[in-house]
Amino acid sequence: MAGKLDGKAAIVTAGGSGIGAASARRFGAEGAAVVVADLSGKRAEQVRDEIIAAGGRAAAIKMDAADPDGVAAAVRLALDAFGRLDVMFNNAGMAEVALIHETSLESWNRVFAVTLTSTFLGLKFALPIMRAQKSGAIVNTASISGTRGDYGMGSYNAAKAGVINLTRSAALENAHYGIRVNCVCPGAINTRVAEVLGKDRAEEFRRTMGAAHPIGRMGEPEEIAATVTFLASDESSFITGASVVADGGLTAWTGMPRMPGTK
Numbered sequence: 001m002a003g004k005l006d007g008k009a010a011i012v013t014a015g016g017s018g019i020g021a022a023s024a025r026r027f028g029a030e031g032a033a034v035v036v037a038d039l040s041g042k043r044a045e046q047v048r049d050e051i052i053a054a055g056g057r058a059a060a061i062k063m064d065a066a067d068p069d070g071v072a073a074a075v076r077l078a079l080d081a082f083g084r085l086d087v088m089f090n091n092a093g094m095a096e097v098a099l100i101h102e103t104s105l106e107s108w109n110r111v112f113a114v115t116l117t118s119t120f121l122g123l124k125f126a127l128p129i130m131r132a133q134k135s136g137a138i139v140n141t142a143s144i145s146g147t148r149g150d151y152g153m154g155s156y157n158a159a160k161a162g163v164i165n166l167t168r169s170a171a172l173e174n175a176h177y178g179i180r181v182n183c184v185c186p187g188a189i190n191t192r193v194a195e196v197l198g199k200d201r202a203e204e205f206r207r208t209m210g211a212a213h214p215i216g217r218m219g220e221p222e223e224i225a226a227t228v229t230f231l232a233s234d235e236s237s238f239i240t241g242a243s244v245v246a247d248g249g250l251t252a253w254t255g256m257p258r259m260p261g262t263k
Contacts, residue, residue, distance in 0.1 A: 003031030004233040009078050010087035011035040013065040013122060016043025018191035019141060020091040022221035023228045027089075028056030030229055033082040037063040037074045057082070065092035065118035068125075075125045085129045087232045090122035091141045093163075095156035108155045115159035116166070123170050123181070131177045137232045140167050140183040144247045147185060164243050171241030180240040182231045187247030190218040215248035 010027050014020040016038030024036045028051035036051070038044035041062030048060035059081045063070040078085045093115040096107045119140050130136030145153060146160030164183055171181040188209040210217040227246045230236050245251060 003029065004229060004235060005087065006031035008086035008232075009033045009035075009082035009084045010089065010232065011037060011074050011078050011085065011122075011126070012089045012091060013037050013063070013071075013074070013118065014039070014092040015089075016040050016047055019186070019189060019221045019224045019228075020089070021047045022225035023089055023091065024058070025051060025054070026222070026225040026229050027087070027232070028054060028058055030233070031056075032087065033057040034059075035074055035078045035081070036060045037065070037070075039064055065090075065121065066113040068121055071118075071121040071125050075129065079129070084133065085126060086136055088122050088126035088130075088136070088138045089141075089228060089232065090119040090138065092118040093141055093143075093160070095145075095153060097152045098155075099152055100154040103155055111155040112159050112162075115156065116162040119163050119166060123166070127170070127174060127179065130179045131174065134178045136179040137236075138170065138179065138181045139228050139231045140181070141228075142167070142183040142185045142243060144185050144187050144245060144251050147243070147245075148251065167243065168241045175240055180231075180236070182236070182239060182242045182244060184224060184227050184231065185243050185245045185247065186219060186224050187213055187245075187250045188218045189224060190220055213248035213250045214253060217248065219246065219248055 005027055010032045012020050012024040015024040015036040024034050024047050027034045034051055036044045036047045044060040048058040051058035059077055061074050061077050063074050096111055140163050142163040143160040145157050146164045149157055167181055167183040206218055224246055227244055
């Protein structure tokens, strides 16, 4: 059976862990040749090796998604290794927790560089290739935090909102070239929580965040990878400029308590 991405070549930024790694593996399983780009060259190589071991094609590159030279190098690698570029998944992002009046300019700039500027650079370097071939699919990782506010996450909220509207602009500018540009807006996803917070705090975080979602749990990276793969594939051929929410029902809720007598 043919895969959803047979014959296509893709780049995944921040592809060494979490949503990026799950998406890179899924792309490979669906027939795409994948450039796994990550700030950690070791993690990128590990995911590359997993794709190859599963029978796919892949290359790895150590890359800072906020560095134009790095993004340009990833695009060159795709062209050199696979001869084309059909899918660009701009997945890099970061958050730093601070109240707005306590956020340093350095922190603000860092969050915007990794989260929004990286998306701009992915678009900037992928679009000329895709325009020349008159086809392509670009997926950007936004967040439900780009559609709502979070306490102590002002820079992240602003940057992810920027990703959503940049996606719309890019979709409008490139639709007539056969290029689709969409973004995925995940809720809380079970990624490197334990590594960042430690085991005990990670379990508490998972319980708290899981309870906030009507579905009763955090999402898994593979669930977002499935959405990304759909947006990257021809199955979503009439979808562009969209922000696809995958949040376990979190943003469907007004926040009001349950009505008396309901379960």
